[in-house]
Amino acid sequence: MSLIEIEHVTRRFGGLLAVDDVTTRVEDGELVGVIGPNGAGKTTLFNLISGFTPLSAGAVRFKGEAITGLKPHKIAARGMSRTFQNLRVFPNMSVFDNVSVGAVGAMGQSAFGAVFGGARRSDAISARTWAALERVGLTAEAEELAANLSYGKRKYLEIARALAMEPDLLILDEPAAGLNDSETAELARFIRSLNAAGMAIMLVEHDMNLVMGICSRVVVLASGRKIADAEPAAVRADPVVLEAYLGVED
Ligand SMILES: Nc1ncnc2c1ncn2[C@@H]1O[C@H](COP(=O)(O)OP(=O)(O)OP(=O)(O)O)[C@@H](O)[C@H]1O
Secondary structure: OOOEEEEEEEEEEOOEEEEEEEEEEEOOOOEEEEEOOOOOOHHHHHHHHOOOOOOOEEEEEEOOEEOOOOOHHHHHHOOEEEOOOOOOOOOOOEHHHHHHHHHHHHOOOOHHHHHHOHHHOOHHHHHHHHHHHHHHOOHHHOOOEHHHOOHHHHHHHHHHHHHOOOOOEEEEEOOOOOOOHHHHHHHHHHHHHHHHOOOEEEEEOOOHHHHHHHOOEEEEEEOOEEEEEEOHHHHHOOHHHHHHHHOOOO
């Protein structure tokens, strides 16, 4: 049994097939990249897997159980957490409270407690939050307002929130967007270290070097369809992939 089984997943927006009959899997502990030209359907695929967008057809199984049609928080509570292409940080909340929202979600409690009061923070939530902050190196900034963090640190804040859920599958949507080369290299090391500690990761990323450098397998989408699903070296040499990239203005 694979960790996640994505079977014939399809999503239509009116006449547009944004994701068209995509089937793939992620095994326990795998680090899988998802690439493709702009508009290929990468983010839509992530939204379908994590419950943010309903499927038009197909099915998703996670840890052997159907999750198709479940709400995002129910899917998250089962051990799948994600970040977003556009940062979803609460600027007027502290770094700690931003991250504790993730811990609260994973423990099936109302987010209200996390957002509105220390009094409702349980020890377990607090422990998960500190552990996530430590993993991303933001413990010193815990009481800072999120708005005061640099852009790069806010990216790690969002990852920390996902980590506070202690996921078995972490889904990262363009984590390197807006980062410079050295920040991207640091992020690559960080993602690798999470994976080395046993976490399965799906990564949508435009930075090809990042994807090819750290992923053991790469899924390529073009116009909603899966056109390749192989090791980085094979994907790099695949004429169908080259054609898809050359044929689309980026
Ligand atoms: N809510 C929506 N309503 C209508 N069309 C949508 C919606 N979301 C996505 N699309 C369309 O679906 C297609 C796939 O979009 P998606 O954002 O998944 O691609 P992507 O591969 O993530 O692109 P990018 O690399 O630019 O982020 C695009 O043509 C997009 O315009």
